[in-house]
Amino acid sequence: MKTSGNMRIQLSSLCVFIAVVCLTAGLPALQSCTKSGITEEGTSKPTTLIIRFENMVDTLPLVLDTMKYKNLADDYYKVTDLQYFVSNVTLHRDDGIVYRALNNDGIHYVDARIPSTLYWTINASVPPGTFDSISFTFGLNAEMNYSYRFLNPPERDMNWPEILGGGYHYMKMNLSWRKSGMNRAYPFNFHLGIGQIYRGNIINPDSIEGYVQNFFNVNLPASAFSISQGQVRLLVLTMNINSWFNGENEFDFAKYQNMMMQNQNAMHNACLNGKNAFAVRFTSGGK
């Protein structure tokens, strides 16, 4: 990104952020006070973008705790926990202006068991205009991903051990799986974060000689959508669970001994697949 563009974004972000704060901090209070007849309600409508995170298995919404999914390796699986970070969400306007969501430091935590995390409201900070693509970081980039950033649950519980690179899991997908024809399903921890390089390929934390940033950026060209002053737009960001397993690197649960935090090869292959796990669509209206 060029310097001039950066400044422009920051200045516009500043103005927009002030508007957001005024509207988010002020309006609810004014409305609550209105009930007691103390002040009158404000009249201006905020421009709002709501991102809805939709976790899918191919064409159907993910249902947790249900052993009904199958990947290309012929493994049945069920997902019990799905938690991940999306950050640096950026809207690209057709005139070259980009808008970066700053809510929550630009980081959003998604937890399939916590319905409120499936929505991220970008308040009134979105500048009106026509946008033609969206980009984001899956996980947290190196600058954002430092330990003790989150002290409170649930984000806190995504912490990634210091010895393994520190910061936070990009994603925790806990599942159990079984081969066709077998009765017993075994757990698998599909966890992504900073990878390690081990001296002599011996998986021993004392032989770690380097770390690998596994976060990746996703850019989703989309049919143009516009947002005007005072409008509420819904952007649906879908993640297809099966894409993590069925991409160019077919993922075989049996190959990785049910874990991957200390297996950079597994995380690398998973991330190559994961880059194709996302899609976006826009709709009018709220939730």
Added chain:
Amino acid sequence: MKIERKALFEKSFPVSSYPIIQLSSILQLAFLLIISASCTKSSQDTTTSKATPYVIRIPKYFPTELNIPADNPMTVEGVELGRYLFYDGRISGRTEPDSLMSCSTCHVQAHSFVCGIENPRFQGGHPRGLTGILTPHFMLPMINLVWVTNGYLWNGSLSPANPLQAKRRLEDMCWMAIVAPHEISGDTSRSRALIQGIEGYPELFEKAFGSKTVTVKNMGRAIAQFVRTLISANSKFDRFLEGKAQLSEKERKGYVLFMTETGGDCFHCHGGEGNPLFTTNLFYNNGLDSVFVDPLDRYGFTHNSMDVGAYVAPTLRNAAYTAPYMHDGRFKSLEEVIDFYSSGLVWSPSISTLMHHVSTRGVQLTPSQKSDLKDFILTLTDSSFVTNSEFSRPPRLPGEK
């Protein structure tokens, strides 16, 4: 603490965006002032006592969000009263020496507020009520409960999700303990009346809650306030995190085992440097059994089949003092616990998916690794917690000569 939190705050934002945050903070503050000015009337309505606010000091790296209900703010007077009640056997509503029972009868400070495996009154560390009935579960340590946000007790049923409104909060433990057959097996009216009649208590209630009238509700509020002060954050590992202590080589090795998937893989459920509570306070079927008969497991509360055999992961802080271990006290020592996770896991359909080592019956530690892991767990020992005079029985209870 203010300085530490500010440092963390500054670290959270790139330099370029920091002025924006400052400006937004100013604006938010301005709005808060407007709101508080315009809504003064309703604020005054909620004021019930002139008690002195009690400020909990949040240790470094601990969560900043505390579970303190809005209708029971911490006060110096409330905590003081709660401490008296916590240790006063007359809360049982009885006065005969052999019929007294208080929270502290079972919750013993020297054992991080479990009764202790060597307790002469409770064989094997399994408490029983005044009438001799055993409690359904063994005890959970009473440490850092002010940070528990998703339910108390082994199955987390004391939570806002409980359909019974009277069984949702730490405050509710008071009446629950008084009437439970396996605890005090008493009568709240009798307990309340006895406390009301003890010289000194009405004045303490007035200081804490603005009225000399003793109520069970205020008894519960006071005890909950005291319990929320029971904070442990002064172990060797805490000092290590702050750069004030060094781990021995064995402790360091144990720490690495604790924090790695290919080691003991303890951190996913029990926290670690990124979660110094040393528990997520979440619920797991950790592979103890394949057949489940306890009606008070997590499933008994949620009725989710994935919660069969699941219980909260207890904090490992002061684990040295809290034997026996597990909800049923089946392990008498830390060695037995480590042996179990190393090679004793049992598969069941509802086993937590975090227990992925079940395919090999456990994490398969060598004897020296087990020893290292235990040494690390012992660095979580906070002896100052079990000797802190602020948590101890007051020298004299109200009405005592």
